[in-house]
Amino acid sequence: QVQLVQSGAEVKEPGSSVKVSCKTSGDTFNNYAITWVRQAPGKGLEWMGGTIPMFGTAKYAQKFQGRVTMTADESTSTAYMELSSLRSEDTAVYYCSTELLYCNRTNCFTIKFDPWGQGTQVTVSS
């Protein structure tokens, strides 16, 4: 069973960048994507994007295109989400999740998103 442990809370100034880590254990990156979701205070869940470490690919929500970079280091089984040009509206809890995939020769299909990390609070304030 994969377990995810995220990095600690961050306080950042507007215009700066934040990099959140998500360390996996109990399994390798094989057959998993890492998905990132955020939740602003009192609001719902928002999908930001994801990366498939075994292919080295990433896909981002249009809203974050140009501002977010999602990567993975297979040697340390750690995924990263970096968000730049921070503004107050980016204040949120950021979650990573493993997306279990089934891949054939031509395509990958999602089985489930499970488990999730504990979340990382990012506060953007001057």
Added chain:
Amino acid sequence: SDELTQPPSVSVSPGQTARITCSGDALPNQYAYWYQQKSGQAPILVMYKDTERPSGIPERFSGSSSGTTVTLTISGVQAEDEADYYCQSVDSSGTWVFGGGTKLTVL
């Protein structure tokens, strides 16, 4: 519309059945996923691919799908089921989207 629509709140008494719906135009062609989120905690997957229950999730949780609506049913609701519930699916552009969430109150 690519949005997923959930009722903001559902209230039931202990032991009753709670049904939480999620509507979206793409749902006839895409699987839905359901998450339970208790206050201050990370979401937990309670249903995937419309009707599949992850290991460790009580049997009182079930899922169904009909046309543009998927439903999470909790039979014999217990106080510990009080939480926010979110549905998730893929929109027409291949982007994952979440419903706005439903607050389940156990009276």
